[in-house]
Amino acid sequence: MAEISELTTYATRGAQMFLRFDDDEIARLARFGEKRCYRAGEMLARVGEAGPGLMLILSGQVEVTQSGGGERRHIVTHERGNFMGELAQLSGRPYLVDEKALTDVEAVAIPADRLRALLVAEAELGERIMRALILRRMGLIESGAGPIVVGEDADADVLRLTNFLRRNGHPFEQLDPKEDDCAKALIDRFQVEVEELPIVLCPSGKLLRNPSEDQLARCVGLVGPIDPDKLYDVVVVGAGPSGLATSVYAASEGLSVLTLDCRSFGGQAGASARIENYLGFPTGISGMALMGRAFSQAQKFGVELAIPDEAVKLECGNDPCHVQLATGERVKARCIVLATGARYRRLEVDRLEEFDGSSVHYWASPLEADLAAGQDVALVGGGNSAGQATVFLASRARRVVLLARRPLSATMSQYLVDRISALPNVDIVDGCEIASLEGSQGVLESVSWRDRSTGEQKRHPVRFLFSFIGAEPNTDWLQSSGIRMDKRGFVLTGDDAGENRFPLETSRRGVFAVGDVRSSSVKRVAASVGDGAQVVAAIHAYLASASEPAPAPAAEPAQAAAE
Secondary structure, eight states, X not given: OEEOTTSHHHHHHHHHHTOOOOHHHHHHHHTTSEEEEEOTTOEEEOBTSOOSSEEEEEESOEEEEEEETTEEEEEEEEOTTOEEOOGGGGTTOOBSSEEEESSOEEEEEEOHHHHHHHHHHSHHHHHHHHHHHHHHHHHHHHHTOSOEEEXXXXXXXXXXXXXXXXXXXXXXXXXXTTTOHHHHHHHHHTTOOGGGOSEEEOTTSOEEESOOHHHHHHHHTSOOOOOTTOEEEEEEEOOSHHHHHHHHHHHHTTOOEEEEOSSOTTGGGGGOSOBOSSTTOTTOBOHHHHHHHHHHHHHHTTXXXXXXXXXXXXXXXXXXXXXXXXXXXXXXXXEEEEOOOEEEOOOOOTTHHHHBTTTXXXXXXXXXXXXXXXXXXXXXXXXXXXXXXXXXXXXXXXXXXXXXXXXXXXXXXXXXXXXXXXXXXXXXXXXXXXXXXXXXXXXXXXXXXXXXXXXXXXXXXXXXXXXXXXXXXXXXXXXXXXXXXXXXXXXXXXXXXOTTOOTTBOSSTTEEEOGGGBTTOOOSHHHHHHHHHHHHHHHHHHHHHHHSOXXXXXXXXXXXXXX
16 A cells, blocks of 8 residues: 655644644543444545544544555554544535544544534634644645546646646546556546547546536535525625635624635636735735635635536525526525626637637646746736736746736836846737737647737747736626626626615625626735625625614604594
């Protein structure tokens, strides 16, 4: 059996990942669960199945293993004072590892709702447990637990699926059949045709053939059915910075919260390679790391997260409001918070569809950086996101050509302008726009750009093109809702939406808008988080006003005289 203890996270953070509680701490934790007994050889939890929750060991030994690369890997053996579980147990999702009793075992099972209560009630112990849960998830991501994606590294659908899992912080393993014998064996075993690739082998053993993100999410247990009878205090549509901030603040103040997103948590901020102007992080932090922390925080406070679940219609003619989902489900809430942000604008250039997903990308994660390693790439855009991506890609690519419509100093923070100017492998070309793309079979070979003042065109060989040309409001699904918007499609709030509106409230009572989707918002992560905090105060005020009894009608004159 292979060992994974030599991997970085396990080797350097093992003491924090697999901490052991003393007898007094065990007693404090045990009151949140119920005792269970297992015989030697019995499974406490299986990969792909929702188990009993966090398991605190009272006596005996339990071996934790994971499957990967055609072999079973030993992670750790738990004894008295250790506990079993990782981030999935915060929300009752399926296990990513197998847990087997080596001896007779006594344990305390702490289900998801009681685990969240523990984290709040036992602050010091809860902090240690929360850190361990996060580190264990990091270890599983590093070691390749979870579903196995089989397909060529540069295939557009492989990138689509692996990016989806990566953006949702879910472990996975990707195997290229050109280089991996296990991948070839899986293809032969399941008689997979070339046009059916990529395939995904889920932890449950189910095989998917080139699935959609929704199919993959349901197969690995990321999302499940929503209770149609439950009335939530708040339904948040969108899990970017503003949506997650709303979720955390609302849930921490006792409101029941459901948060939806059609793709992944983090929004556009999650795609930022490094954010250096966010308060409190002087050395910077990646967008994914920042949003991952917010996502874990939301789970800690009991936010129900349905990702990916797409909202397609908002109905607020009656109380309560309803959100209709693409699955046909309907959820109801006393308040709705629109945090749908903006979607990436696409270049208006011929043949874009041919290269989309394989050679043209809209974010620069470590996955894209690996593809671009040693290659010549082009990046178009002039905002901070484009600047952050340029710096990140320049550390891996051979050369980066940065194309912008205006001088960078007019649209980008000065610290990024200075840093890019100092990079020896970055060429800055401003006053231009993309004119054409060249290549074949989805492989980009060169781009041409046009000088906006002279019309002169230049051609440059590149393997990848990264587009950061801004975004448009994600409000198409609101067209029938009656919510007022500005001429660009951003949602009006407060005094701009109508009289006597709460801060951040739209023209529909009880419906609020935060973050980039809001008209006149400041397109910065910190501003979006601020919206999320501010809107919770407005929600409390709205709910208080909605619960007040209506004033009695004025009495008729004759009745008044009689009284």
